[in-house]
Amino acid sequence: xxxxxxxxxxxxxxxxxxxxxxxxxxxxxxxxxxxxxxxxxxxxxxxxxxxxxxxxxxxxxxxxxxxxxxxxxxxxxxxxxxxxxxxxxxxxxxxxxxxxxxxxxxxxxxxxxxxxxxxxxxxxxxxxxxxxxxxxxxxxxxxxxxxxxxxxxxxxxxxxxxxxxxxxxxxxxxxxxxxxxxxxxxxxxxxxxxxxxxxxxxxxxxxxxxxxxxxxxxxxxxxxxxxxxxxxxxxxxxxxxxxxxxxxxxxxxxxxxxxxxxxxxxxxxxxxxxxxxxxxxxxxxxxxxxxxxxxxxxxxxxxxxx
Numbered sequence: 001x002x003x004x005x006x007x008x009x010x011x012x013x014x015x016x017x018x019x020x021x022x023x024x025x026x027x028x029x030x031x032x033x034x035x036x037x038x039x040x041x042x043x044x045x046x047x048x049x050x051x052x053x054x055x056x057x058x059x060x061x062x063x064x065x066x067x068x069x070x071x072x073x074x075x076x077x078x079x080x081x082x083x084x085x086x087x088x089x090x091x092x093x094x095x096x097x098x099x100x101x102x103x104x105x106x107x108x109x110x111x112x113x114x115x116x117x118x119x120x121x122x123x124x125x126x127x128x129x130x131x132x133x134x135x136x137x138x139x140x141x142x143x144x145x146x147x148x149x150x151x152x153x154x155x156x157x158x159x160x161x162x163x164x165x166x167x168x169x170x171x172x173x174x175x176x177x178x179x180x181x182x183x184x185x186x187x188x189x190x191x192x193x194x195x196x197x198x199x200x201x202x203x204x205x206x207x208x209x210x211x212x213x214x215x216x217x218x219x220x221x222x223x224x225x226x227x228x229x230x231x232x233x234x235x236x237x238x239x240x241x242x243x244x245x246x247x248x249x250x251x252x253x254x255x256x257x258x259x260x261x262x263x264x265x266x267x268x269x270x271x272x273x274x275x276x277x278x279x280x281x282x283x284x285x286x287x288x289x290x291x292x293x294x295x296x297x298x299x300x301x302x303x304x305x306x
Contacts, residue, residue, distance in 0.1 A: 069108025070101055076111075076141070077104070088145075090222040091152035093194060106144040114140025159194040160225045164256045166195040167231065171249040180245050181206065198222070213239050227256050 074081075085100045118136025122129030166187050173183035181203065188199040198219055205215040213236045220232040231252050238248040 068105075069112065070105040071108075072111070073104040073108040073141070077107075085148075088148045088152055091156060091224065092148055093152075093155050093197060095151060103144050103148065107141050110140030110143045111137050112140075114138070114143075155194050156224050159198070159223060160227065162191065162193050162195040163225065163227055163231070164253075164260050166191050166199070167249065167253045167256055171246070171253045174246045174249055180212075227259055231256070 081104075082100050085103055089095075089098065089100065089103070115133045115137035117140075118133035119125070119129055121136075122132035169190065170183050170187050173186050174180060178186065184199050184203055188196050188203065191199075202215045202219055205218065206212060210218075216232045216235050220229045223229070234248050234252050235245075237243075238245055
């Protein structure tokens with residue numbers, strides 16, 4: 001009986017010692033007191049620590065799938081793809097919450113979906129089906145790139161159309177006595193479209209500490225519109241040399257209005273060439289049928305009676 005009590009006591013002591021050791025080892029280095037309170041305040045909550053039911057549907061369903069397919073798209077893409085993707089996102093105005101990682105994930109999903117659709121439409125695991133599946137997989141892989149390029153091209157066209165009017169308003173505001181930054185803010189608030197967003201971004205960069213020249217140089221790097229690059233170059237030169245900004249804006253406004261008129265004339269001159277092929281394919285055949293058709297019928301009837 002005494003031996004059993006001794007064993008129980010030794011086990012209890014061992015358990016107590018193990019508990020103390022674990023408590024000390026796990027608590028070592030952990031902040032206490034005020035340091036612990038500051039750590040809790042500054043600590044950010046990781047998405048993995050949040051219950052899945054509390055996350056939005058995008059984070060619960062789509063984000064994990066994009067993370068899995070992104071690695072495959074990265075391996076299949078050449079070196080420098082991320083830099084080119086950042087450039088395309090800047091040209092497209094960084095739409096929504098799309099980032100480089102999400103676009104790469106979409107490319108991986110397009111690869112799988114295109115391959116499966118091609119395999120189904122091609123009739124299964126045959127040579128024809130495999131070829132169609134491979135072609136569809138390649139098309140699905142490059143589809144996000146094409147969509148992003150299309151969005152960027154449309155946005156640059158909108159920027160090109162709205163830049164002249166925005167520059168006229170900026171010139172009027174500066175010549176009316178407003179400061180350049182205040183005039184830029186007025187244009188950003190009064191206009192819509194890509195021009196407003198770009199001017200607002202320039203103002204934000206100036207407010208966080210960038211120089212005016214650096215902020216406008218970043219604008220020139222985010223666009224492919226020649227008029228915008230010329231406008232930015234003139235502003236940067238005027239800022240460096242200390243020239244009156246109103247005169248520079250007036251000259252740029254006149255030049256941009258002239259370029260817009262020339263572009264409209266160029267498009268008008270291209271209309272006859274563009275309309276030639278629809279006329280040859282659709283309008284002329286109908287006219288020939290209406291004009292020559294009755295005569296051809298009468299000629300056929302005459303020769304038939306002979």
